[in-house]
Amino acid sequence: MKVFIYPTNSLILFDLVERFGHEPLAVMQEISKRVNTPGLDSPPMNITPEDPKIGLKYAAVEVPSGVRGRMALNGPLISKAEAAIIVRDPVVSFGCMGCARTNELVNFLIRAKKIPILDLDYPSNEEEAKEFVYKISQFLKSLGQEEKK
Amino acid sequence: MNSSENLVRIAQLSCGAEYSGIQAEIDSAAKQVNAVIVYPEIDIKDIEDIEEDFGLKVASSDLKLLMARAKSIVTGKVKVDAVFVATCFRCAEGAIVRSEVRRYIHEKTGIPVISYSFTERTTAGTLLTRMEALTTTARRKSLLAREKQSGMTAGIDSGSTTTKAVVMKDNKIIGKGWVPTIKVLESAEEAFNAALKEAGVKREDIQALGTTGYGRFLVGEHLKADLIQEEITVNSKGAVYLAGKQKGPATVLDIGGMDNKAISVMDGIPGMFTMGGICAGASGRFLEMTAKRLGVGINELGALAMKGRQERVKMNSYCIVFGIQSLVNSLAAGSTPEDVAAAACHSVAEQLFEQQLQEIDVKEPVIMCGGTALIEGLPRAVEDLLKVKVIVPENAQFIGAVGAALLVSGFIRSRI
Incomplete structure (x- = not known):
């Protein structure tokens, strides 16, 4: 299944989704289509003023251009999503979404899709971290069973 | 550059x-x-x-x-x-x-x-x-530290609405030229010639020339200027020079034909500044259109505004189209031209206050310059909003040209 992850650039979530045989939907895939620099993650990203206009599909013109530009990347991922894992209040190093307004919109839109969603708090100790990974694995396994049915 | x-x-x-x-x-x-x-x-x-x-x-x-x-x-x-x-x-x-x-x-x-x-x-x-x-x-901090003009220099300010030129000699303005900007180069030539004529000197007597304003590059290259400089630094220098406030803090406000500048200055050097340019309703163009609608010259609008009270006119919009429509409606409802002129000045001042002055530290003295500073109702509206005394120096409309002539006198030696 296509699983949307939040934060959308979390490498850990990306890896977990992939390990359980699903397709992670992450912003890196969208960014990589736009990179024209020597390395895949070399800034600046090749986003043009056209992207905030594409973002008008998700947010009106009075919404800041940075939000709309980000939505040009996140919006197509949300459209494709069949399931989602959302981690609340992660630390920056886990995966970071720079703009809080975009994050609110992304969270709203993914929830509005009525797809299977796993909501998790970011763990603050080792015990919680184990529980965190366990819950994700169970969720991803259940998605596999859903798919078989 | x-x-x-x-x-x-x-x-x-x-x-x-x-x-x-x-x-x-x-x-x-x-x-x-x-x-x-x-x-x-x-x-x-x-x-x-x-x-x-x-x-x-x-x-x-x-x-x-x-x-x-x-x-x-x-x-x-x-x-x-x-x-x-x-x-x-x-x-x-x-x-x-x-x-x-x-x-x-x-x-x-x-x-x-x-x-x-x-x-x-x-x-x-x-x-x-x-x-x-x-x-x-x-x-260029050392250049900006210059407080006196020396030798014989000229400055041309090629603005979006008007072109101004001055000739200065030994720290005094000896010639001025002011023309509407039609064709950038021709208007610059015309203003420069007028300033030279008033000064009674020839072009070859000018030891150094500085240009500023929207047309600075074109005019500067055409006249082989020694200094081509944007308006922020030039106007800061020109304002504190003309107002005699070269030392310490100052705030320079310039409501131009196309955009506004609000500059926080220390010892004549700009610190924080903002340039507005998103809305024509906050520019000198709005006042020009108001004057036209009232059937008076732009030079008469200020005196008219001084006799009016802006509170008597309800303006529904800052927009150059809908704001003017509000003024027209007020006239139709019986408002006096004086009140309408005051409301127009207040509208422009209020936008400057809301959109730009919040972003800089407003420190006294507040110096208003540019041609719009001569529309008396405008500095008064700014005074009402800021609750401080606003200084409009003599020759306020020549601020850019004076700033350019002053700064370029630092280039005289290099030219010889």
């Missing part, structure tokens, strides 16, 4: 610039003024601690990054010559951080800093004047 001049390192502290698709425009504007954009390197830990350190809690991580980068500049961890702070237009959280970070850097380091709120329509052209002013302040 001379490519042989020192490369200026500008730190970009921003949120949303790359996602708005304008990073290439910022880089291009910097390149045109021989500057390079750098991103102060910081540790992840700096981002985690910054809310506590800076004292401002924000939800957006990129704004935390912005504040952490500002701190690295203030603590000297990163060395830069100037700072460009930018966030998305219409982002409230971004606007608060932008304003506080600019103040923080300005107060703690004295490094020249400008801020800007962008949309996806922001172009390198829009940013150029700001970048030019930023790099000039970083690069």
Whole structure:
């Protein structure tokens, strides 16, 4: 299944989704289509003023251009999503979404899709971290069973 | 802009610039003024601690990054010559951080800093004047320290609405020229010739020439100017010179035909500044249209406004179209031309106050300059809003030309 992850650039979530045989939907895939620099993650990203206009599909013109530009990347991922894992209040190093307004919109839109969603708090100790990974694995396994049915 | 001049390192502290698709425009504007954009390197830990350190809690991580980068500049961890702070237009959280970070850097380091709120329509052209002013302040402090004009020099201010020229000799204005801008070069020639004629000198007697304003490059290249300089630094210098306030703090306000400048100045050198240019309703053009609708000359509008009271006219919009419509409706409802003129001045002043003066430190003396300063109702409206005395120096409309003539006198030796 296509699983949307939040934060959308979390490498850990990306890896977990992939390990359980699903397709992670992450912003890196969208960014990589736009990179024209020597390395895949070399800034600046090749986003043009056209992207905030594409973002008008998700947010009106009075919404800041940075939000709309980000939505040009996140919006197509949300459209494709069949399931989602959302981690609340992660630390920056886990995966970071720079703009809080975009994050609110992304969270709203993914929830509005009525797809299977796993909501998790970011763990603050080792015990919680184990529980965190366990819950994700169970969720991803259940998605596999859903798919078989 | 001379490519042989020192490369200026500008730190970009921003949120949303790359996602708005304008990073290439910022880089291009910097390149045109021989500057390079750098991103102060910081540790992840700096981002985690910054809310506590800076004292401002924000939800957006990129704004935390912005504040952490500002701190690295203030603590000297990163060395830069100037700072460009930018966030998305219409982002409230971004606007608060932008304003506080600019103040923080300005107060703690004295490094020249400008801020800007962008949309996806922001172009390198829009940013150029700001970048030019930023790099000039970083690069030419000794030139900007000049307080007296010497020798025989001239300055031409090629503005969007009018072209002004002055000839100065030994710290005195000896000739002035003022014409509407029609064709940039012809208008410049006309204004320059008028100033030369009044001064009773020939073009070859001029030891150095400086140009400023929108047409500065074209006019400067055509007349082989010794100094081609944007309006922020030139107007700052011209304003404090004409007002006799060269030492200490000052605030310079210039409501132009196409955009407004609000500049916080210290010892004649611009510190923080804003340039408005999004709405014609906040420009001199609005007053020009009001004067036309009232059937009076622009030079008569100010005196008319002084006799009126803006509270008697209800304006529903700042817009140059709908605002004028409000004024027309008021006239139809029986308002006097005096009250309408006062309301128009108040509308422009209020926009300057709301959109620009919140972004700089308004310190007295407040000096208003440019042609609009002569519309008496406008400085009065600004006084009412700021509750401070506004100074309109003699020859306020020649501020750019005088600033250029003054600064370029520092080039006389190099020309000989």
